[in-house]
Amino acid sequence: MLDKSIEWIGRRSFGLVLILALVVAGNVLWQIYLHKTTPLLAWKGGGFGMYTEPHAEDRGVWLRLKGADDGEALVQLWPETAEYASWRDMAGVRGGAYLDGLTRSAERLLFYPRDSVSDPFITRLARVRWPDTLIDGVTPSDGNVFAPSTISVEVYENRYNQAETMVTRSLVYRRTGVEAGQ
Amino acid sequence: MTPFRERPILQPLSRFVSEEHIRTLLILFSAIVFVFFTTKEYIPFAARLVVPFLLILLMTAGEVKQRVVLLFCVVLGLGLNVWANYYVIANHGFMITYIGIALMIACASGAQASAVIARAAVLLISILMGLALIQKLVSPHYMSGALVGGYLANGYMFKTLISLFYSNWPEVVQQNLLAQKALLSMPPGQGNSVPLTVPPYLQLLAIILTYAALFSQIAIEACVLLRARLGMWTHYAVMLFVLIIYSTRNENVFLSMNLILGYAMTDEHTKKARLWYVMGIAYLLVMEMMGLRPGIFG
Numbered sequence: 519m520l521d522k523s524i525e526w527i528g529r530r531s532f533g534l535v536l537i538l539a540l541v542v543a544g545n546v547l548w549q550i551y552l553h554k555t556t557p558l559l560a561w562k563g564g565g566f567g568m569y570t571e572p573h574a575e576d577r578g579v580w581l582r583l584k585g586a587d588d589g590e591a592l593v594q595l596w597p598e599t600a601e602y603a604s605w606r607d608m609a610g611v612r613g614g615a616y617l618d619g620l621t622r623s624a625e626r627l628l629f630y631p632r633d634s635v636s637d638p639f640i641t642r643l644a645r646v647r648w649p650d651t652l653i654d655g656v657t658p659s660d661g662n663v664f665a666p667s668t669i670s671v672e673v674y675e676n677r678y679n680q681a682e683t684m685v686t687r688s689l690v691y692r693r694t695g696v697e698a699g700q
Numbered sequence: 701m702t703p704f705r706e707r708p709i710l711q712p713l714s715r716f717v718s719e720e721h722i723r724t725l726l727i728l729f730s731a732i733v734f735v736f737f738t739t740k741e742y743i744p745f746a747a748r749l750v751v752p753f754l755l756i757l758l759m760t761a762g763e764v765k766q767r768v769v770l771l772f773c774v775v776l777g778l779g780l781n782v783w784a785n786y787y788v789i790a791n792h793g794f795m796i797t798y799i800g801i802a803l804m805i806a807c808a809s810g811a812q813a814s815a816v817i818a819r820a821a822v823l824l825i826s827i828l829m830g831l832a833l834i835q836k837l838v839s840p841h842y843m844s845g846a847l848v849g850g851y852l853a854n855g856y857m858f859k860t861l862i863s864l865f866y867s868n869w870p871e872v873v874q875q876n877l878l879a880q881k882a883l884l885s886m887p888p889g890q891g892n893s894v895p896l897t898v899p900p901y902l903q904l905l906a907i908i909l910t911y912a913a914l915f916s917q918i919a920i921e922a923c924v925l926l927r928a929r930l931g932m933w934t935h936y937a938v939m940l941f942v943l944i945i946y947s948t949r950n951e952n953v954f955l956s957m958n959l960i961l962g963y964a965m966t967d968e969h970t971k972k973a974r975l976w977y978v979m980g981i982a983y984l985l986v987m988e989m990m991g992l993r994p995g996i997f998g
Binding site: 538630683684 | 839842885895
């Protein structure tokens with residue numbers, strides 16, 4: 519069986535190489551399409567668009583939390599802040615692992631922020647009791663925690679403008695819990 | 701005078717890599733996969749544990765069946781990594797998987813292996829270089845010179861070289877970086893732009909480098925497509941491309957994959973290039989493992 523399979527591949531090797539080339543070209547074209555129509559980074563997804571657009575390190579992830587009394591808190595999730603790191607380090611083993619998981623998820627959101635990734639992320643964020651130091655004393659919508667419909671995940675990107683020698687930050691992605699029907 | 705490749709200390713290596721095309725390719729492929737798997741933090745622990753042993757077996761395997769089965773196992777590991785981290789891994793994660801599949805197909809073809817892998821290498825280089833070129837042409841950010849300009853302003857390119865002419869450059873770069881970091885950490889709505897300090901001649905240099913990179917990519921694409929006429933010049937072009945990229949960015953694993961494709965493209969008429977490719981890959985992988993880079997490139 520194995521010998522026959524190898525022989526089969528060997529006899530069709532030039533044709534299979536051509537099929538491989540078509541798969542590679544298809545992968546790259548699909549990535550270019552996604553990059554042009556979604557916030558997917560040019561650097562990711564196997565499209566070989568690296569060194570054309572800003573990198574993930576030029577992106578940041580923020581949380582917008584709407585409180586019960588119309589207050590609003592903004593929490594920086596990526597790059598991780600010293601305040602968040604200190605809270606995570608003092609949250610015990612399980613709590614620390616949970617908060618670390620949120621940071622890792624925020625980091626992954628830099629590459630390809632999309633609803634299928636941010637919806638479960640918002641669900642996890644809705645279980646967190648945020649310390650006052652991070653939410654500036656805003657009262658959570660559900661008493662101790664923020665309901666998914668009051669949580670927005672936002673991804674911002676720094677982009678250098680060569681003519682004006684200036685870096686400008688812009689919003690590249692936003693998702694609010696309510697949009698996911700949660 | 702004895703030619704470089706015929707010097708007593710280099711002769712065994714030179715002869716081996718020139719005459720044993722497929723065996724050398726398997727060794728180079730194994731070395732690149734090993735470095736890739738041991739230096740990238742997103743590779744799962746189990747894969748890091750198993751794959752190096754598979755690579756040792758692959759390097760020593762002599763029969764077609766053994767090689768194909770081992771390559772299949774390694775490609776499976778590479779493919780699973782691509783599948784699991786599709787939008788996270790760097791593009792060279794995809795590239796090494798394609799190279800592994802091409803090698804597996806080539807090894808299955810027995811006596812035709814060299815011709816098959818050469819065809820695959822030409823297709824991969826021309827498709828990937830060609831589409832990467834299109835990505836640049838359709839990117840307003842790149843075409844405005846902002847990408848290269850940003851790299852210069854942030855000290856990612858030629859920082860040491862520029863500081864030879866502009867002594868304050870390291871401090872200026874540091875200020876530029878801090879300003880951007882502060883912008884990224886500023887609550888949304890409290891400021892959306894920061895000016896960077898970039899001397900006018902560096903802006904001009906950014907434009908020159910932007911178009912030089914485009915033209916060099918077009919030249920390499922042309923060299924690969926006209927390889928039958930250009931012979932060794934195609935390989936000099938590939939090596940020059942690697943050298944230029946190496947002088948600007950630390951992309952050792954990606955560049956070693958370009959070199960292995962160049963090595964795979966060689967034939968009886970161009971096998972003089974093989975030693976250079978092997979030395980280039982060895983240098984890049986050693987530098988990657990040791991985390992070293994010549995200081996002049998910054």
